[in-house]
Amino acid sequence: MRTDTVYKKAFNRAASMLRDGQLAGELPSENELRRRMCVSRTTVRKVLRELVHRDLITERDGLRATGRAVNDNDYYPDAETTPRAKHVEQQFMEWMLRGDTRPGTSINELELARQFGVATNGIREFLIRFSRFGLIEKRPNIGWLFKGFTEEFALELFEIRVMFELRSAHLFSQQPDHSPLWIKLAALKLAHTELLEQIETRFHDFSSLDNQFHRLINEASPNRFIDDFYDIISFIFHYHYQWNKKDEKQRNKAALLEHIGYIDALQSRNSARIAKACRTHLASAKATLMRSLIALEE
Amino acid sequence: MRTDTVYKKAFNRAASMLRDGQLAGELPSENELRRRMCVSRTTVRKVLRELVHRDLITERDGLRATGRAVNDNDYYPDAETTPRAKHVEQQFMEWMLRGDTRPGTSINELELARQFGVATNGIREFLIRFSRFGLIEKRPNIGWLFKGFTEEFALELFEIRVMFELRSAHLFSQQPDHSPLWIKLAALKLAHTELLEQIETRFHDFSSLDNQFHRLINEASPNRFIDDFYDIISFIFHYHYQWNKKDEKQRNKAALLEHIGYIDALQSRNSARIAKACRTHLASAKATLMRSLIALEE
DNA sequence: AGCATGAACTTTATCCATAAAAAACAACTT
DNA sequence: AAGTTGTTTTTTATGGATAAAGTTCATGCT
Structure with a gap:
């Protein structure tokens, strides 16, 4: 029902x-x-x-x-206020990130269905949706292959992310002066400095700010494929952070500072400076993710 | 059953x-x-x-x-040798491309299920899979929105395609001399010239060559997200060409020539020349698609 | 032991059923 | 006429069943 x-x-x-x-x-x-x-x-x-x-x-x-x-x-x-589909997502991510699920494991719809207490249909729909994240692959009539939340995955993910973000940041900086996005950007910068002042207690709030910031950059010249790709990033980071709390405050503080530098660069409209700030920030995001992947593989 | x-x-x-x-x-x-x-x-x-x-x-x-x-x-x-899921795909694409389905239409799972003679589950699974193509969007508890196979779609699609292909072509050209991909490329070039000679009768075979060529370029430095994106391209073109036969021979001949120029450029390993050939080819692919989209909107 | 067939078991693809949620329709009220 | 509430119809989210296809176990033959 x-x-x-x-x-x-x-x-x-x-x-x-x-x-x-x-x-x-x-x-x-x-x-x-x-x-x-x-x-x-x-x-x-x-x-x-x-x-x-x-x-x-x-x-x-x-x-x-x-x-x-x-x-x-x-x-x-x-x-009781979350639909089954969402529960499946959470349980699957738990299974994937915390369990000792190794790359190359095959995923059994029936088994997951039993384990999660839902019908196989729900599992299958989730897996189809999830397959766009590049972590699993369907082999018709046989089942799903878990390709692993590996270093390789992170490298491929960030290669695209850098391409997209450089493109979006560049286009953002070329907007006319009167674009309302400049105002939004300034507001976001303020939110960043405020959070930075209260970083000791409010460091959890960074995640939302991070999302807003990167989505704002894409808003200047929307492209549905870039948006979709950013959904992958958000999803991965959402669950990844839920799992890896180590050094969270420290990491978020560093990222806040990078964001502020990045925003300044955007406001300067200096292409080279923007590219540099963007690369710096993404490189550190990548390093963070990579570090925990290595931890995973132990 | x-x-x-x-x-x-x-x-x-x-x-x-x-x-x-x-x-x-x-x-x-x-x-x-x-x-x-x-x-x-x-x-x-x-x-x-x-x-x-x-x-x-x-x-x-x-x-x-x-x-x-x-x-x-x-x-x-x-x-009788094609699974239901494939039939659904074909019928849906027919419905989308030939019917008078306007952007903004909402898609009704039940109605499609009845129309295609399958259970709603099959429709839903297809739609979830298809949603990655950026043409439809799910609104929970309400249904799916058809965003339209529009000019805008094509623009966004090609923006990404150009980024990815420039990147892949560049990396391809930087492979060491002894890479086996150079041999594959030479073989593919030969296949192109052969097809060109027999273009009058064999022009349908271009599609397969096109696929092989673009996939080969990605092989030099694989990235799953780029591969996945190329799946979208293939899918769209597959159905698009099935629907739009106009000038097919002429178009394919032109594309063959562009490919050959592009291959030459790759073999020359001259970055500027590669980028130019790549852009030229993609621009004409884009123009072809755009022309038929405009036809669709009449 | 290693491979071939036979039988039993498990998993996927597919359909169907139904309560919850949305949408459409109808009848009032101001 | 526009906005309320009551009622009916339609559609989505989810569970369940089952034949087909895949996999594993058992037996027998070189």
Whole structure:
């Protein structure tokens, strides 16, 4: 059966809105709620029904108003708000990164399905999606081959990344003065310096900034293939960092400084300087990834 | 139920081998046949059983020998030798390229499933695989968006293609003299000149040569992401040419000449000359694609 | 021991079923 | 007419079943 994670997530969202007082007094219409929560009206109605049922809101003469205060245990647990497909992704990445999965291993859909507690269909869909990351390969009628999260992989990944980023950074710097992206860039620079000041406590926030920055650079001259490639990068780094916490603060601090240098270079519009800053930053990102891959191979 | 296309294809293959006399006299062991036909022994045995049943081979004391002559209607029809997934691909491409499918259309899994006569699962798997081509996009819980086989698509595609090909051609030219790829390149050049002489009748063969050539260039310094990207190119061109036959001979002749110039440039190892030949060729490939896209939009 | 066949077992490709979520339709209300 | 809510229809996400194809185990023959 399809999971009701959409509903549960929406319910939690609504509960938070009630708690924060965003929905104080008389509630907005179903359509308005639908827009705010980005789900269908069908789901909104389901949420409202449950809210009424739990007395979190009251309904009289077709008018809805806030009810009793929201309690911590009114919320559905987080695990129930993520769709199966996402769980499969997480479990697979865990299996791949933490397990002793060696390059050349073959991947068995049925086995993973049993291990993860889902139907084979879900596994297969995930693997098809995941195959674009270049880490697995399908052999028809036989199964999937795990090619390994190896040094070679990282080298190939970064070769492309450098090509793309140099191209995007160059085009970014050639934008007209009045492009709104310059403003965004300045804002991002500020966010960087702020984070740098509070690096001791907030170093986890770097990841989001990193993403925003690299995506911004691509925005100047969009290319869907470059965007898609950056999805791979994000994905890999997301899980990689989840797994490798070593020196995180130190690494993020260094990267922040590199970003700032890179932003300065962009603002200078000096091609050679931009290329240099870009290469420096990517080289250190690559070195970080490579170091942990070597750790993996032990 | 799973289709028995593997068996049917293997059967046809075996029938052809019998007909060509490749299996004259006493037949090889099941294992040997398995190796030659690239299927499992289970399938080989199924084929053998049917061959015996039809008297195409005889079996006595566990020894198998050729039987009656193979007839044209011993073969299974071609359509039955292609798996469902491939059919879906073909039908989808037909739907996309020939139908009046406009950019922005949303794709309905259920509708396509009904139209193509397959389960929704098959459609969905295809769409996931196909999504890497940048022509469709998934919106969770809602469906797929067809972004259109547009001019913009072609521009983005070729921007990447040029970057990758310049990089690969450059690295190719820097290989040591004794690299076996130089021999392959010379052989390919010969194949080009031969085809050029017989262009009037054999112009369809260009497609295969084109593929071999571009893949060869990538071989010098392999990168899985570049290979994957070239899969997109091949796929697009495969279907595109199937649909657009206009001026095919003329176009292929021109491309052959460009290839030859490009090969000469590579052999000269002169960077500037290589880049020029590469750009020239890709520019004309791009122009061809663009012309037919414009035709599509009418 | 090494290879051939036979039989049993496992995994993939494919279809079908169904609850959840989205969308479309209908009837009201202001 | 535009925005509400109630109802019905359609579509997606997910589980389950099964024949085909692949793999492994067992037996027998040189």
